[in-house]
Amino acid sequence: MQLLFKGFNQRANIRSYRFDGVLPSERPTKLRKNLEFLLNVDMTVLAENRIRVQDGPTLCLRILQSALATPGADTIPFVSYTVTRAEIVAFASARNAVEEAKAGRRKHRPAFKPTTPAQWKWPGQ
Numbered sequence: 001m002q003l004l005f006k007g008f009n010q011r012a013n014i015r016s017y018r019f020d021g022v023l024p025s026e027r028p029t030k031l032r033k034n035l036e037f038l039l040n041v042d043m044t045v046l047a048e049n050r051i052r053v054q055d056g057p058t059l060c061l062r063i064l065q066s067a068l069a070t071p072g073a074d075t076i077p078f079v080s081y082t083v084t085r086a087e088i089v090a091f092a093s094a095r096n097a098v099e100e101a102k103a104g105r106r107k108h109r110p111a112f113k114p115t116t117p118a119q120w121k122w123p124g125q
Contacts, residue, residue, distance in 0.1 A: 003037075003064050005057050013043045017060045021076065037064060040082045049092040059083065059091050 006018040021035035039060040046056065063083060067076045 001035075001068060003061060005061070006036075008056070010043075014040050015043055015056060016040050017057055019060065019064060036079070037076060038080045039063065040080070041088075042083075042085075045085050045088050049088055051088065051092055051095070055091075055095075059088065062091065063087060 002022045004020045004022060006020055008015050008017045010016070017039045019037045019039070021037065023035075041056055041060065043053070046053065051059070060083065063081070064076060067078070
């Protein structure tokens, strides 16, 4: 099943992300109504864990994909779901681990220092 992000609505601090599930044999314009998923996220918890607002759909998509990845599950067992604090913390820690791995692979380069004072002069002086 493919998942399509359809947008979001926000009321107070709760943002609701909408996704449509599409079977590979169906066209997106002929979706059945029971393949629509709504995931609610508390924006204050995202801010506490320093997760950008733009990463909200990615977080929800990972939750939907993990629900589909369970063995023997052909469908997602929920239509509406509230994302828990533990799932948000797990997403943040996974993101931080990836960033730390990238930082470890970077080569440290020393700052450029001119070797002679002649390089400090303007042309024509």
